[in-house]
Amino acid sequence: MTGIRIETAGFIFTKAMKKIYKLFVSGLFAVSIFDTTRCFSQFTDLHFGNYSVGFKYVYQLDKTREWLPSPFDSADKQKTTFRPLRIAIWYPAEREGGELMKFKNYINPEAPDIYYGKLNDVMNTYDMWSYNGMFDKNKTTINSLLNLNTNSIYNAKEKTGKYPLVLYCCGWFSRSPDNALMAEYLASHGYVVITVPQLGTGSTTFDFKVTEDRIITQVQDLQFALNYAVTLNNVDKNKIASAGFSIGGIVQLWLSQQDERIKALVALDASFMFKEWAELSKKGIQKTKRNFPILSLYRGNEKLKANINTEFFKNLSWANKALIEIPKATHGEFSDEAYLYAKVNYPWKHTQYNTLREATNCYQSVIKSAEAFLNFIFSSKDDAARLEEEMQKISDNLHLIYLK
Secondary structure, three states: OOOOEEEEEOOOOOHHHHHHHHHHHHHHHHHHOOOOOOOHHHOOOOOOOOOEEEEEEEEEEEEEEEOOOOOOOOOOOOOOOEEEEEEEEEEEEOOOOOOEEEOHHHHOOOOOOHHHHHHHHHHHHHHHHHHHHHOOOOHHHHHHHHOOEEEEEEOOOEOOOOEEEEEEEOOOOOOOOOOHHHHHHHHHOOOEEEEOOOOOOOOOOOOOOOOHHHHHHHHHHHHHHHHHHOOOOOEEEEEEEEEEEOHHHHHHHHHHHHOOOOOEEEEEOOHHHEHHHHHHHHOOOOOOOOOEEEEEEEEEOHHHOOOEOOHHHHOOOOEEEEEEEEEOOOHHHHOOHHHHHHHHOOOOOOOOOOOHHHHHHHHHHHHHHHHHHHHHHHOOHHHHHHHHHHHHHHHHHOEEEEOO
């Protein structure tokens, strides 16, 4: 079985929060420990929920900012320079049948007009560059990837109701469908998940340098997406969490401090856990919230732990913090890399750190740990009580470390 190690640090708990956190600790492992003898390539340990999963792209213009330099030649008649946003939305849908989307529909969607078409062209170019690098430009494998069935039905009818919202931020210039499996899984369990791609500050080039102004740009893009999301009929505006992978963890740490609507944060091997990013991470923290719940999941691979520094996270005195190490995990296991390797049956490149089976198991633990945390944040007392009763049965098998 896959082991998970927990540390709790610096908690300033109310009586109610202590009770809720206890329920989370007991409930987390019931959904994140699983039998590794199952068929990992099909991810059978991820039991999707009772909802069908709908997906759609929504295109919006942020008219408070510009997208420069213009992606059009001077001879073009296109005059718009407002910043375009492509908002991806996964949501609980009615079970009315419908054909599952292909993976290529995430990467190469149709645009409503020529301006958004330029946006799609930019993102498609980068996405395909990334996937070609991942799979060594193997045309057969890339074709298999593009034609994979997803778990989503495009533009499916929304399931009536109000659902918690998860605002996701990918890693620095990660592929735009990054962690789509996690989004699909959460939507099947009654969450709306939205994200926007890492578009950067310019329209025609990608600059991979991480700077304060580039992080602020992504914060602004996500906040624009959040402003749109809260207008949706199926979103519960009182139940909003953020999640971020890698540099996206810093982005969401900053945004969660600036926006009172965000009630919790899930950090997926966030860069604020790395020594070289600690100083930059501090710049966007305003300490405007108290007792703010943060779950930080981080790599536990023994060969890659030298760069981990938990002190920054532990010193976030304004937050209620859960720190969880996932053994054998590398950075990629907090995104969808191993899942895609397994689905297209491509030889795993990172055997110096773990096997593909171990990597996919780690990724499943990440997804289900995130779900458990979100459930504990947003569940009613009755639901939490039932969860505690079921989960206490395995508590003796867990290795819990409390740091006071």
